[in-house]
Each structure stands twice: as structure tokens, then as C-alpha cells.
Amino acid sequence: MKHTKVKELLNSAQTMQEVYVKGWVRTFRNNQFIALNDGSTINNIQCVVDFENTPADTLKRITTGAAVALKGALTESKGAGQKYEIQVTSLEILGDSDPEKFPMQPKKHSLEFLRENAHLRVRTNAFGAIMRVRSVLSFAVHQYFQEKGFVYVNTPVITGADAEGAGEMFQVTSLPLDNLPKNEEGNIDYKKDFFGKHTNLTVSGQLEGEAFAMALGQIYTFGPTFRAENSNTSRHLAEFWMIEPEVAFNDLHDNMDLAEDFIQYVIKYTVEKCGDDLKFLEQRLLEEEKSKPQAERSELALLEKLNFVLENNFKRVSYTEAIDILKNSTPNKKKKFNYIIEEWGADLQSEHERYLVEKHFKSPVIVYDYPANIKSFYMRMNEDGKTVGAMDILFPGIGEIVGGSQREERLDVLLEKMKVIGIDEEELWWYLDTRRFGSAVHSGFGLGFERLVLFVTGMTNIRDVIPFPRTPGNAEF
Numbered sequence: 100m101k102h103t104k105v106k107e108l109l110n111s112a113q114t115m116q117e118v119y120v121k122g123w124v125r126t127f128r129n130n131q132f133i134a135l136n137d138g139s140t141i142n143n144i145q146c147v148v149d150f151e152n153t154p155a156d157t158l159k160r161i162t163t164g165a166a167v168a169l170k171g172a173l174t175e176s177k178g179a180g181q182k183y184e185i186q187v188t189s190l191e192i193l194g195d196s197d198p199e200k201f202p203m204q205p206k207k208h209s210l211e212f213l214r215e216n217a218h219l220r221v222r223t224n225a226f227g228a229i230m231r232v233r234s235v236l237s238f239a240v241h242q243y244f245q246e247k248g249f250v251y252v253n254t255p256v257i258t259g260a261d262a263e264g265a266g267e268m269f270q271v272t273s274l275p276l277d278n279l280p281k282n283e284e285g286n287i288d289y290k291k292d293f294f295g296k297h298t299n300l301t302v303s304g305q306l307e308g309e310a311f312a313m314a315l316g317q318i319y320t321f322g323p324t325f326r327a328e329n330s331n332t333s334r335h336l337a338e339f340w341m342i343e344p345e346v347a348f349n350d351l352h353d354n355m356d357l358a359e360d361f362i363q364y365v366i367k368y369t370v371e372k373c374g375d376d377l378k379f380l381e382q383r384l385l386e387e388e389k390s391k392p393q394a395e396r397s398e399l400a401l402l403e404k405l406n407f408v409l410e411n412n413f414k415r416v417s418y419t420e421a422i423d424i425l426k427n428s429t430p431n432k433k434k435k436f437n438y439i440i441e442e443w444g445a446d447l448q449s450e451h452e453r454y455l456v457e458k459h460f461k462s463p464v465i466v467y468d469y470p471a472n473i474k475s476f477y478m479r480m481n482e483d484g485k486t487v488g489a490m491d492i493l494f495p496g497i498g499e500i501v502g503g504s505q506r507e508e509r510l511d512v513l514l515e516k517m518k519v520i521g522i523d524e525e526e527l528w529w530y531l532d533t534r535r536f537g538s539a540v541h542s543g544f545g546l547g548f549e550r551l552v553l554f555v556t557g558m559t560n561i562r563d564v565i566p567f568p569r570t571p572g573n574a575e576f
């Protein structure tokens with residue numbers, strides 16, 4: 100007999116003579132009531148054990164965390180909050196769980212403790228919900244682009260290119276670290292390395308994505324990216340997943356339209372599909388915020404916040420306008436910012452981004468046309484000769500969720516820029532070929548997937564929305 104998922108049973112149209120389920124015991128009350136969860140839904144199914152006819156040593160083994168298989172009748176439940184329960188007729192312990200040792204006790208654990216037990220935290224309601232929401236969000240990403248005819252491209256994880264020019268990369272090598280081969284100049288001889296050159300884990304699939312967009316028209320990537328930046332913040336991971344669409348013939352404004360439409364689509368899809376999980380996460384957030392002072396609590400409950408994003412256009416403001424707003428803001432005048440905005444050209448720190456979004460506009464914001472010298476080499480120079488066609492999307496509670504731009508399609512302008520910055524032409528010969536042969540206006544952006552999951556789940560630390568987080572000093576599991 101094949102077992103049935105708890106979700107299916109709870110959604111059943113009628114009672115049933117005999118059902119078979121497998122799952123893990125969440126709690127066992129009064130030697131009688133098992134709350135059983137199998138991961139298919141946040142909801143447990145109550146299984147009523149006939150304790151008088153069950154051997155005592157079996158009852159003793161029904162403990163939190165144990166894996167069990169059981170058969171019984173699906174009947175209407177008299178208990179509150181549940182439609183059905185199972186009257187157990189036979190029960191088998193598949194895997195014991197010593198209640199003295201099982202770390203996931205049926206009580207509230209701190210997020211820090213759960214992070215140290217990332218292999219088991221997924222057995223809690225909150226992490227089960229987060230991981231199901233994450234899964235549905237990633238499906239929505241594919242559905243959105245596939246419906247629009249974008250081609251999914253798998254860009255390389257190991258690459259010789261530094262797409263962002265930020266230099267914060269993990270090197271990939273098979274050279275013996277205690278005995279590095281040297282060339283005649285006394286430098287490390289990467290010709291002897293596995294790939295015959297210096298390589299690293301990719302920080303972004305954009306450059307390869309551009310090459311594909313210049314043939315397939317509209318593409319997207321969705322894969323892991325790596326950054327060795329030593330930022331121990333609640334918004335940074337060393338390994339994170341990025342979605343990077345790239346579209347031929349799109350200019351910066353088309354790019355903003357695409358990003359906004361895309362984000363609204365995936366959130367809408369997830370709100371529709373993950374009602375139970377999101378309701379649970381909304382409640383979790385309310386509970387968590389009870390201990391915070393009023394001023395630090397969210398103004399909107401989780402689902403209200405998500406609906407706000409769906410129902411309102413993102414505010415669009417140029418960098419120059421944003422700087423004016425910030426310069427004249429109270430925290431700037433009262434020197435409350437850690438970085439005081441003195442003049443045009445300053446890079447926006449996350450405190451400034453959050454002021455714009457949370458205090459000034461009270462809405463997601465797209466900031467565009469940034470000063471050229473604080474942005475990457477591939478962004479298109481504007482007519483003013485000072486700004487580039489860049490855009491960042493800033494979200495409440497998150498800060499930057501998207502970074503993108505119109506790309507510099509003019510070979511001469513791009514070459515000049517690379518020369519000034521000191522990027523080797525030879526290294527990027529293939530990238531420059533896209534400008535040599537059939538170059539055209541094109542644009543794209545990168546969305547940090549975990550930052551999106553943070554926003555949708557209402558979690559506040561990025562380590563809690565990826566199964567096994569990699570951060571400075573931590574690569575357990």
C-alpha cells in the first residue's frame with residue numbers, strides 16, 4: 100500500500116475507511132494524540148492512538164522527532180482547528196528519536212541555536228515554511244521567464260573573468276599550496292594550474308549572459324554565485340543564488356519595467372500558492388516583534404506588506420534627486436547617519452537606501468543614473484558624461500534587492516573605460532567580440548534570490564532563508 104501525503108489527507112473531500120501515512124512525530128500528548136508532520140504542509144495531522152491496545156514499549160517510542168508509519172481511518176475531528184484526524188489501527192516505528200538527545204524540542208528555540216543545527220532546523224514549522232516558500236518562489240521565477248519566452252542559460256561556475264571588477268573572489272586552483280610553481284619572474288605560474296590560467300568562482304553570470312542575449316534575444320540565469328567579501332551582515336552571504344535576465348534591444352527604462360513586473364509576478368504567485376505558510380510566518384513575525392519597541396516594529400503585517408508591493412508601482416528617482424532628498428533629510432542634518440551625505444558623487448550606504456524606502460517614499464524605490472565612478476565598467480555612459488544607465492531596486496527592510504543597468508554597447512567607449520579602470524582587454528576578448536559583431540542596445544539586472552526570500556518570508560537574517568548558509572568563518576554542513 101502506498102502512503103498518502105498529509106496535505107492530501109487534510110484537503111480530502113470525504114472521510115476514508117483506511118489511509119496510510121508516514122512522517123515525523125512533532126508531539127505526543129496524553130499517550131494518545133500524535134501531531135504528525137511529513138513536510139508536505141505546515142499543518143500536522145492528528146493521529147489518535149488506541150493506547151489501551153498498543154503495547155507499552157511502542158507507546159514509549161512515540162517521541163518527538165521519531166519517524167513513524169501508521170494506518171487508520173480518516174474521520175472528522177472533534178478537536179478545534181482541524182477538519183480530519185486519523186483513528187490509528189496499526190503503527191510502526193520506522194526510526195527512533197531519543198527525546199533526551201533530539202535537539203528540536205517542542206518549544207521555542209533561538210534562531211542562533213537553529214542555525215547551528217541547520218540539518219535539523221528544517222523540521223521546525225518556521226523553517227519548513229521558509230523552505231517551501233523558497234521552492235515555490237524559484238518555480239515562479241522559471242514560470243515567469245519561460246512564459247515570456249526567455250531562454251534559461253547555465254553560465255559557468257568556474258571562470259577566468261571578474262564580472263563585477265570588485266576583486267572579491269574565491270580562487271579555484273589545483274596547485275599544491277605548500278609548493279607553488281614559479282615562473283621566471285618569480286611569480287606563481289598559473290600556466291601549470293588545472294585550467295592553465297588563474298580562475299575563480301563566478302561572482303555573476305552577466306558577461307556570459309550578455310553573449311547569449313546577443314543571439315537568443317532574451318535570456319535568464321538562475322544559479323549560485325560567490326563573493327569573498329568579508330561582510331558579516333544580515334544581508335550578505337558568501338554563496339548566494341542570483342537571477343540575471345539579459346535582454347537585447349532593451350534600454351534602461353525597459354529594464355526597470357521588466358524588473359518591477361517580474362518581482363510583482365513572483366510575489367503574487369507565491370502569495371497565491373503559499374497561504375498557510377505565509378500566514379504562519381506572519382504570525383511568527385508578530386510574535387517576534389512583540390518584544391521590540393513600537394518604533395522598531397513593522398508598520399504592516401507580512402501579507403499586507405506583500406500586497407502593498409503588488410498593488411503599488413515602485414517609485415522611480417534619479418540618483419541626483421535621491422542625493423537631494425538625503426542631503427535635506429533630518430538624519431543627515433542632525434548627523435544621525437554614520438556616513439553624512441555631503442555632495443553629489445557619494446555612494447549610497449544601506450542606511451541611506453533604507454531611509455529613502457522606509458521613511459521618505461514608504462514604498463519600493465528604483466534609483467537610476469548613478470555616478471559612473473561608483474559603478475561597474477560595463478554600464479552605459481549617459482550623454483552627461485558623468486552618470487551611467489544603472490538602476491538599483493531598494494526594498495523596505497532589505498535595502499538593495501536588484502542591481503542592473505543598460506550595458507555599454509559602443510566598442511570604443513567600452514575600451515576607453517576599461518583602459519581608464521585598468522581592465523585587461525585580452526582577458527575579456529570574447530566579451531568585446533559581442534561589441535565587435537552585431538552590437539546593439541541591451542540591458543539586464545541581477546536579483547539576489549535570498550534577499551527576495553527574506554522579503555517574502557519576513558525573516559530578518561539572510562542566514563535563515565538558505566538551507567546551509569556560507570558566511571565568513573562558517574561552512575558547516
Ligand code: 4AD
Pocket residue numbers: 262263302303304305326328334335336337339341343344499500501502503504543544545546547548549550
Ligand atoms: O549589484 P550586484 O553586484 O550586480 C551584479 O552582480 C550584476 N552583474 C547584475 C546584473 O546586472 N546582471 O548583485 C546583484 C544582486 C544585489 O542587488 C543583491 O540583491 C545580490 O545580488 N547580492 C547579494 N546577495 C547576498 N549576498 C551577497 N553577498 C550579495 N551580493 C549581491
Ligand code: MG
Pocket residue numbers: 491499501502
Ligand atoms: Mg549592486
